[in-house]
Amino acid sequence: MQMYVNLDYRQHNWRLGFHLQAPTGWLSDPNGLCQFNGEYHIFHQYAPRWPWAGHGWGHWTTRDLIHWEFHRGAIIPEMELDKNGSYSGSAVIRDGEMWCYYTGNVLEPGHDNYDYEGRQANETLVISKDGRTFGDRQLVLDNSGYPAYCSRHVRDPKVWWQNDTWNMLLGARTMDDHPAMLLYQSPDGVNDWKLAGSCTTISGKPFGYMWECPNIVTLGGREFFFVCPQGVPSQMTKFQNNFNSGYFPVGGTVIDLLSGDKGLMDAKAPYGCIDEDTFVELDYGFDFYAPQVFTDEQGRQILVGWMGLPDIELQYQVPTYEWLHTLTWLRELSLNDAGNICQWPLPEYDALHGACVDLTPEGAIDNVGKLGSSNYDAHDIEGAIGARFANGTCDLYLEGIEGEGRILLNADLELAVIGNMIELSFKGIAGGYRTVRRLPFSELSAGKLESLRMVVDTSAVEIYVNGGEHTMSTRWWPQEITNLRVSSTFKAAKSYAYEMSFFDFGDIC
Ligand code: FRU
Secondary structure, eight states, X not given: OOOOOOHHHHHHHOOOSSSOOOSSEEEEEEEEEEEETTEEEEEEEEETTTTSOOOEEEEEEESSSSBOEEXXXXXXXXXXXXXXXXXXXXXXXXXXXXXXXXEEXXXXXXXXXXXXXXXXXXXXXXXXXXXXXXXXXXXXXXXGXXXXXXXXXXXXXXXXXXXXXXXXXXXXXXXXXXXXXXXXEESSSSSOOEEEEEEEESSOSOSSSEEEEEEEEEETTEEEEEEEEEOOOOOSSSSOSSBOOEEEEESSOHHHHHTTOXXXXXXXXXXXXXXGGGOEESBOSSSOEEEEEEEOTTOXXXXXXXXXXXXXXXXXXXXXXXXXXXXXXXXXXXXXXXXXXXXXXXXXXXXXEEEEEEOBHHHHTTOOOEETTEEGGGSOOTTOEEEEEETTEEEEEEEEEESSEEEEETTTEEEEEETTEEEXXXXXXXXXXXXXXXXXXXXXXXXXXXXXXEEEETTEEEEEEGGGTEEEEEEOXXXXXXXXXXXXXXXXXXXXXXXXXXXXXXXXX
């Protein structure tokens, strides 16, 4: 396999070995995820000239999740209807074609507040017959089709076929800053998109001020309604990031639930039918947002998340100056015995595994370093087991964990069990300005930490807790990236890690 990654460049700029990254510029929400004629298509929000505006859809393809081709901008803002951004959306495969729906964002001149006026949200369809070139853009729904209670924030079409009709969910914010989701239906996916339902919280209390990036997932015969609430106040162990992602388990179907809206276009407010107390957060790390779910040709339901967050750009800009952000690995969704959604990396990634290394007491000897100018000895790792990995990468497994303990990645990032809490914390500047994220045992159906998988890639760590019942997805900027030191004080039945080889990124890095 030919490797194009330039290690020198990675060293200075924390570039990744087996996560997607743009050569330059901004990458955010996964968009239009699908498998088309055997090939996986991963689109994402992409601003190649960031910090200058111009968000469109970047585009990657792969057949095996190891060899990737980057096609740069697939859908880029180039028309009146999306001149200020080809925003997020979804894809459906129908009649041998890929139908991509997205929101064309237009800011009208002469306004200084685009929340409640001066913005068009143009739901737009563009069709690709070959998965490489994209046809004419068609406007399918615009501001005139949204109920009067909506602010100018309406976006992120999720389109799917159910009940013999095409359905579209749109995230929205109301004029009085409540979140909403709108359901539209069309007989052919192009014409006559009509409002067919809506929702907000049952209590009428705002659960955030806007819900973005909807998804519908069916597992074990049950439907799960995925949303990304913006602006839910942070608590010690909940909603710890500025924006959050998760799901409501729904009794019955989302379509039936939302179509209880009898007022529709004349209603004064969206229909209160979602019990916000049932919301399950997907990820407890520092960097996770706007996940999208699709079904591949094998019928696997697969989630990809953005390992980043909006509106805190400065935290990310400093470490990786010319490029920003990455996506999670493709994660298959399943239900565990407790009925909770689990996420787990697709087995295709195992092809990256090199030698399997046991974590041993010998391997932990000298597994120390310096943190800034202070001695790493400040962290007591007596009794640790450990190993070192070249290239700053490994895929680490701890199985059959008992009791308290901690894992350290270099002297920078620590995952510790303290009492009934999992704490992920930065020990210094490797976290930008971030400090700690907490996952309480009460969120785990086993009531304790049983297993951990940590996929460590230079400046990205995906942590899968208890078979992926929760994840903690996090960027970090270790001071030393060519040599990853892993040390653990956990008592576990098995502690091992694989050396990793890298994606073939084609010629982009
Ligand atoms: C989520 C989001 C979407 C929007 C896109 C614009 O991160 O705000 O709602 O479509 O980003 O880039």
